[in-house]
Amino acid sequence: MTNFRSIVITGASGGIGSELARAFAGPGVSLALIARDAQRLEPLARECEAAGATVALAGIDVRDRAGLHAFLQAHDTDHPVDLLISNAGVTCGLGAGRSRETDEDAEWLAEVNYKGAVHTVSALVERMRARRAGRIVLMSSLAGMRGFPDMPSYSATKAALIAYGESLGGWLRRDRVGVTVICPGFVTSPMSARYMGAKPFEISAAKAAQIIKQAAEKGKPFRAFPLPLALGIRLSKFLPAWASDLCYAPMSADVARDPRSDL
Numbered sequence: 001m002t003n004f005r006s007i008v009i010t011g012a013s014g015g016i017g018s019e020l021a022r023a024f025a026g027p028g029v030s031l032a033l034i035a036r037d038a039q040r041l042e043p044l045a046r047e048c049e050a051a052g053a054t055v056a057l058a059g060i061d062v063r064d065r066a067g068l069h070a071f072l073q074a075h076d077t078d079h080p081v082d083l084l085i086s087n088a089g090v091t092c093g094l095g096a097g098r099s100r101e102t103d104e105d106a107e108w109l110a111e112v113n114y115k116g117a118v119h120t121v122s123a124l125v126e127r128m129r130a131r132r133a134g135r136i137v138l139m140s141s142l143a144g145m146r147g148f149p150d151m152p153s154y155s156a157t158k159a160a161l162i163a164y165g166e167s168l169g170g171w172l173r174r175d176r177v178g179v180t181v182i183c184p185g186f187v188t189s190p191m192s193a194r195y196m197g198a199k200p201f202e203i204s205a206a207k208a209a210q211i212i213k214q215a216a217e218k219g220k221p222f223r224a225f226p227l228p229l230a231l232g233i234r235l236s237k238f239l240p241a242w243a244s245d246l247c248y249a250p251m252s253a254d255v256a257r258d259p260r261s262d263l
């Protein structure tokens with residue numbers, strides 16, 4: 001059971017998004033599940049309905065601001081949203097021979113991970129402010145707390161989400177709208193399967209969803225996990241850059257190309 005009644009999840013067909021939908025699904029809960037490919041959301045929707053939730057599906061690219069706004073605002077009119085989870089995200093890393101990322105990849109990450117989150121928030125933030133209720137969850141990453149050497153643009157977009165979330169939190173507090181920034185470490189999912197390197201303290205997407213749900217329900221402004229990595233990253237800030245880089249060397253990775261990047 002959850003105290004939220006109308007929940008939106010972007011990137012709902014992925015590893016973490018689909019487990020979030022399962023975690024929140026229950027009697028009296030309305031879910032809006034969004035990803036580019038609506039067909040991939042169908043089996044999840046049936047599962048959530050069987051758990052007692054009502055489900056709306058939408059095949060929308062979060063880069064399509066007009067399409068996303070039209071859907072979210074129409075949905076909000078019928079089901080005033082009290083939990084907006086901006087979870088859709090993509091990844092890439094260094095190119096062949098550890099060359100730089102292409103400009104196209106860097107732009108794609110900025111468009112989906114950062115601008116997509118802004119489009120998601122901007123669709124409903126004024127409505128939530130007017131109602132003086134609700135919570136916004138932004139899916140960042142430990143890579144946003146300290147840039148991973150193999151993923152410059154991914155790290156940068158996730159750092160942008162931390163700053164964006166902190167700023168939103170300060171702005172919206174007086175309007176009684178809460179903001180939670182989530183920084184997961186390695187979570188088993190199609191995305192992390194493409195990360196070809198060590199994944200210390202990797203946890204299941206179901207476990208991650210429970211941690212995220214709890215953070216939202218408790219009204220936490222920030223939640224980074226697992227604890228050993230989150231703590232290690234915080235402590236590494238006190239080291240000189242060369243020593244901090246040495247700590248990250250064992251996690252060096254190749255990031256395989258996302259087969260869905262051309263959708």
Ligand SMILES: NC(=O)c1ccc[n+]([C@@H]2O[C@H](COP(=O)([O-])OP(=O)(O)OC[C@H]3O[C@@H](n4cnc5c(N)ncnc54)[C@H](OP(=O)(O)O)[C@@H]3O)[C@@H](O)[C@H]2O)c1
Pocket residue numbers: 010011012013014015016017034035036037038040060061062063087088089090112116139140141142183184185186187188189190191192260
């Ligand atoms: N897995 C990890 O270890 C980890 C760690 C830290 C943070 N995170 C973050 O957690 C979030 C979820 O990650 P995940 O591991 O669950 O990834 P995933 O399994 O690859 O799922 C990504 C989801 O985002 C959707 N998506 C991708 N591009 C989209 C777009 N342009 N518009 C709308 N939807 C889009 C995908 O569906 P379609 O392809 O159908 O659009 C899918 O539902 C991401 O923001 C990720 O950066 C993950």
